[in-house]
Amino acid sequence: MPAETQQTSATPLGSDFRQTLRLALPLIMAEVGWMSMGVVDTIMVGRLPDSAIAIGATGLGQSLYHAVAIFGGGLLLGMDTFVAHAYGRDDLHDARNTLLNGMVLAILLTPILMIAVSFWPALMRRFGISVDLVGPMQPFLSALNWGTLPLLGYFALRRYLQAVNVAVPIMFALVSANIVNAVGDWALIYGHLGFRAEGITGSGWSTCFARIYMVLVLAMTLAWVESKRGSSSTFSQGTTELKVDAARIWALLKLGAPAAGQILVEIGAFSGATAICAKLGPVPLSGHEIALNCAAFTFMVPYGISSAAAVRVGQQLGRGDPAGARRAGWSAIILGAGFMACAGLVFVSIPRVIARVFSPDPAVVRVGATLLLVAAAFQLFDGVQVVTTGALRGAGDTKTPMLANFVAYWFIGIPLGYFLCFRLGWGALGVWIGLCTGLMIVGSALLTSWHKRPFSGDRFRPV
Numbered sequence: 097m098p099a100e101t102q103q104t105s106a107t108p109l110g111s112d113f114r115q116t117l118r119l120a121l122p123l124i125m126a127e128v129g130w131m132s133m134g135v136v137d138t139i140m141v142g143r144l145p146d147s148a149i150a151i152g153a154t155g156l157g158q159s160l161y162h163a164v165a166i167f168g169g170g171l172l173l174g175m176d177t178f179v180a181h182a183y184g185r186d187d188l189h190d191a192r193n194t195l196l197n198g199m200v201l202a203i204l205l206t207p208i209l210m211i212a213v214s215f216w217p218a219l220m221r222r223f224g225i226s227v228d229l230v231g232p233m234q235p236f237l238s239a240l241n242w243g244t245l246p247l248l249g250y251f252a253l254r255r256y257l258q259a260v261n262v263a264v265p266i267m268f269a270l271v272s273a274n275i276v277n278a279v280g281d282w283a284l285i286y287g288h289l290g291f292r293a294e295g296i297t298g299s300g301w302s303t304c305f306a307r308i309y310m311v312l313v314l315a316m317t318l319a320w321v322e323s324k325r326g327s328s329s330t331f332s333q334g335t336t337e338l339k340v341d342a343a344r345i346w347a348l349l350k351l352g353a354p355a356a357g358q359i360l361v362e363i364g365a366f367s368g369a370t371a372i373c374a375k376l377g378p379v380p381l382s383g384h385e386i387a388l389n390c391a392a393f394t395f396m397v398p399y400g401i402s403s404a405a406a407v408r409v410g411q412q413l414g415r416g417d418p419a420g421a422r423r424a425g426w427s428a429i430i431l432g433a434g435f436m437a438c439a440g441l442v443f444v445s446i447p448r449v450i451a452r453v454f455s456p457d458p459a460v461v462r463v464g465a466t467l468l469l470v471a472a473a474f475q476l477f478d479g480v481q482v483v484t485t486g487a488l489r490g491a492g493d494t495k496t497p498m499l500a501n502f503v504a505y506w507f508i509g510i511p512l513g514y515f516l517c518f519r520l521g522w523g524a525l526g527v528w529i530g531l532c533t534g535l536m537i538v539g540s541a542l543l544t545s546w547h548k549r550p551f552s553g554d555r556f557r558p559v
Contacts, residue, residue: 124400129270155385170356179259184414239300383463398432402486409490418551425487436479443472477539509534
């Protein structure tokens with residue numbers, strides 16, 4: 097049987113909190129580690145001579161790259177559902193088949209995504225972004241782009257490992273990768289350890305090397321885990337050898353495409369907000385990047401809980417326990433909402449102190465602190481929406497979050513932000529009020545969807 101013992105319908109919700117936390121804590125640390133790399137990059141480049149330009153160009157490049165790369169990673173999110181359901185029904189052979197075909201899908205996606213990323217600088221010029229920002233951003237973006245294959249490989253390996261309850265090595269990979277990235281930033285941005293000073297481009301190469309390190313750590317973890325299971329595994333192995341299966345890859349894409357679409361819609365909204373703020377100049381853009389980094393940092397905690405929710409809901413449904421799946425989802429949602437409510441209070445209490453960590457420029461700090469107050473208002477809703485998205489994904493529903501995000505952001509949030517920014521002259525504050533409105537709508541809609549969702553005991557199979 098899987099490490100997580102089967103529950104009966106009489107199991108109290110408190111037990112679900114404990115089991116969710118046991119899986120979620122290392123995943124939360126992993127997500128915090130992931131976000132920490134971007135925060136460290138921003139802080140390190142913020143100490144270059146022109147702080148506003150350096151932060152703005154780096155933040156714009158990161159936003160544009162992630163809009164494409166994380167979409168690719170989203171196409172692999174179907175692995176959460178397939179592997180967790182297979183693990184729940186004690187079919188490790190099926191889980192391994194999903195891993196193999198997920199890795200093949202990652203390789204096939206890499207050149208497509210890299211080509212897409214290469215078009216961003218020209219598009220930004222056509223959009224009217226200042227050459228002062230696009231110029232230094234272009235080589236930084238090119239360096240990030242070379243890390244696409246290891247990034248997708250990491251995504252695929254992570255989805256498999258966490259779905260079979262192997263989460264601590266994922267945490268180790270991300271936390272230790274921060275050391276690799278920080279040393280790389282110090283050496284490549286400023287020119288230490290015999291390297292030439294590359295400025296913000298050095299930050300891009302440092303991130304690329306850190307991603308290579310992460311995928312190597314998870315590959316070694318996979319080899320160790322599988323060698324320990326070996327022939328003594330209690331899981332049914334089946335008689336069919338692992339193989340590249342077009343039908344399974346297509347099934348992954350069918351489930352992953354809406355999840356990737358949801359991520360693209362959400363990241364695209366924040367990338368669009370970044371592009372709008374870029375038109376306002378370096379200072380508003382830098383303030384926007386400070387608030388965005390902080391909001392994204394706190395978001396990593398419920399995002400880790402979201403991954404745990406997808407796994408636990410999927411495993412329970414794989415066992416044919418819909419009541420257990422519902423409890424697993426609610427325990428995760430409550431945990432995510434509780435943390436984000438606390439994060440909002442921190443943002444309200446010390447916005448200027450937080451902003452000064454990123455930049456000594458008083459004008460940048462003033463804008464960043466103002467936007468942090470808006471970020472505080474949507475923290476609770478952000479936590480609810482991301483954890484509920486994970487719970488729904490565990491149940492095989494990736495379409496509802498995509499539709500909710502698309503309507504809330506692109507029909508309401510972004511148009512409202514644009515109107516407030518340019519028509520009413522509210523600047524970056526107007527953009528963030530639009531984003532806040534969209535997030536409140538998404539969180540409310542997805543929570544309602546989860547509450548009303550019917551469950552059945554049917555087990556979910558990819559093909």
